Amino acid sequence: MRRAGIKTAPNRDRTVLPDPYRRLEVLVVEDMAPMRTLLRGLLRQLGVATVVEAANARDAFDAIRTRPPDVVITDWHMPGGSGIDLLTWIRHDPASPNPVLPVILLTARGDLQHVATGRDAGATDFLVKPVSLKTLALRLKVVVELPRVFVLSPGFCGPDRRRKQAPVPGRNDARGSGEEQAILLPPSPLLQAKLTGDDYTVLLESRRVAVSLDEFRQRRREAAARDIDELCAGLDEALRAYGDLDQKLRALAVPLRRCRDRAAREGRVLVARVVDSLAGVLAGPFQGALTARMIQLHVVALAGVRRAETEADARRIADHLAADLEALAAPSDSALPAAS
Amino acid sequence: MTTPLFDGDLLAELREGLAPEDFRAVFAELPDAVRQQWSELRAALARNDHGAASEAAHSLKGMAASVGATRLAETACAVEQGATHTAAVADLEAAVADTLAAMATFDPPAQRVPDGPRRPVARVSEIGC
Numbered sequence: 407m408r409r410a411g412i413k414t415a416p417n418r419d420r421t422v423l424p425d426p427y428r429r430l431e432v433l434v435v436e437d438m439a440p441m442r443t444l445l446r447g448l449l450r451q452l453g454v455a456t457v458v459e460a461a462n463a464r465d466a467f468d469a470i471r472t473r474p475p476d477v478v479i480t481d482w483h484m485p486g487g488s489g490i491d492l493l494t495w496i497r498h499d500p501a502s503p504n505p506v507l508p509v510i511l512l513t514a515r516g517d518l519q520h521v522a523t524g525r526d527a528g529a530t531d532f533l534v535k536p537v538s539l540k541t542l543a544l545r546l547k548v549v550v551e552l553p554r555v556f557v558l559s560p561g562f563c564g565p566d567r568r569r570k571q572a573p574v575p576g577r578n579d580a581r582g583s584g585e586e587q588a589i590l591l592p593p594s595p596l597l598q599a600k601l602t603g604d605d606y607t608v609l610l611e612s613r614r615v616a617v618s619l620d621e622f623r624q625r626r627r628e629a630a631a632r633d634i635d636e637l638c639a640g641l642d643e644a645l646r647a648y649g650d651l652d653q654k655l656r657a658l659a660v661p662l663r664r665c666r667d668r669a670a671r672e673g674r675v676l677v678a679r680v681v682d683s684l685a686g687v688l689a690g691p692f693q694g695a696l697t698a699r700m701i702q703l704h705v706v707a708l709a710g711v712r713r714a715e716t717e718a719d720a721r722r723i724a725d726h727l728a729a730d731l732e733a734l735a736a737p738s739d740s741a742l743p744a745a746s
Numbered sequence: 747m748t749t750p751l752f753d754g755d756l757l758a759e760l761r762e763g764l765a766p767e768d769f770r771a772v773f774a775e776l777p778d779a780v781r782q783q784w785s786e787l788r789a790a791l792a793r794n795d796h797g798a799a800s801e802a803a804h805s806l807k808g809m810a811a812s813v814g815a816t817r818l819a820e821t822a823c824a825v826e827q828g829a830t831h832t833a834a835v836a837d838l839e840a841a842v843a844d845t846l847a848a849m850a851t852f853d854p855p856a857q858r859v860p861d862g863p864r865r866p867v868a869r870v871s872e873i874g875c
Contacts, residue, residue: 439775439779514811538759
């Protein structure tokens with residue numbers, strides 16, 4: 407396979423990226439207008455022709471869904487959604503068009519703890535303020551020309567956190583990720599190929615990444631379904647052993663938390679709503695038959711949202727069901743009178 | 747020794763790194779952004795919301811650090827880290843006023859640094875903020 411590469415012409419006068427970088431499309435996410443202007447100006451000076459701007463994380467995610475850029479540079483602290491939130495949506499949200507999109511986090515703090523937080527959220531690289539032409543050029547070159555292994559796993563989605571040079575383990579090898587069923591994408595020359603106009607490599611790499619992403623999404627759906635099945639089976643068992651219901655329900659804390667954490671991490675709002683509502687019922691006062699009926703309703707709802715995740719038609723019904731349950735299970739609701 | 751208002755070296759870097767119109771645009775937009783963050787910070791302190799005050803101070807610090815407004819960055823950093831006592835806030839208020847006044851004297855085409863002779867200034871990322 408042909409390998410794309412970017413030749414760097416020596417330039418002693420000033421910091422400029424090699425000519426192919428003019429094709430790079432960068433999304434700058436910053437809530438402060440002067441900072442957006444500053445970054446756009448620096449990128450232009452570096453020769454990057456296409457710079458798109460967003461003033462907050464939500465607008466940025468919409469822009470990414472409309473037209474994914476090649477690289478995202480996002481501020482960390484922003485009102486209404488941080489750079490870490492944006493990173494999480496890009497890496498985990500089912501609506502994300504490209505979970506492997508390179509993301510550079512911009513921060514005023516460069517301490518190790520801060521960097522580790524960003525790295526664990528899946529950041530590709532960091533830029534510490536103040537940003538200079540030189541540091542910006544260097545970070546972009548690293549992202550484009552030194553791609554790393556990309557880990558797709560239920561608990562972590564991002565470039566391999568180990569920086570050392572080591573052979574890339576085969577696909578589906580979970581070594582180092584700490585999780586079963588991780589998919590490891592070898593370093594992709596996709597961006598370099600795009601910048602150098604190597605359409606053949608772009609096509610091959612795009613297909614390879616797309617196949618891995620499809621496989622990852624399928625596994626994620628299956629894992630989520632397994633979580634729900636396990637929780638429902640536990641609830642069924644608890645309801646059958648009615649005499650020990652209270653005790654059996656307490657044993658379901660772990661699968662409940664797993665369901666809730668996964669749903670929150672992956673932005674699966676319907677599941678999160680039903681599981682949160684169920685958690686509220688389980689945490690509330692035990693009221694015998696009334697509690698049992700509420701649990702049965704939640705089991706039905708969980709089956710509904712599980713279906714809704716794969717069948718678009720079932721989504722509207724599940725949405726109504728979730729809303730009804732939330733209203734029923736709300737602590738102030740008269741459907742759940744205090745135990746006498 | 748009082749920290750200089752601006753880091754001359756960083757300003758020089760920005761001047762070299764940006765096209766003149768972009769340099770002008772950054773400093774034209776900066777005063778409003780500084781005023782807005784300062785106003786949010788004061789409002790947060792008035793309602794005793796230290797989290798929001800710290801966030802506003804952080805934004806102010808990051809913005810100031812990016813354009814070499816060293817004194818503003820340093821005083822904002824102190825408030826971000828929890829120093830919300832009167833003296834720290836007064837220092838920040840003075841830094842905001844002095845920085846805005848200095849920026850008003852900027853002459854972008856000539857790109858004059860308003861803070862006298864250059865000397866080594868610690869960058870915000872180097873002073874533990």
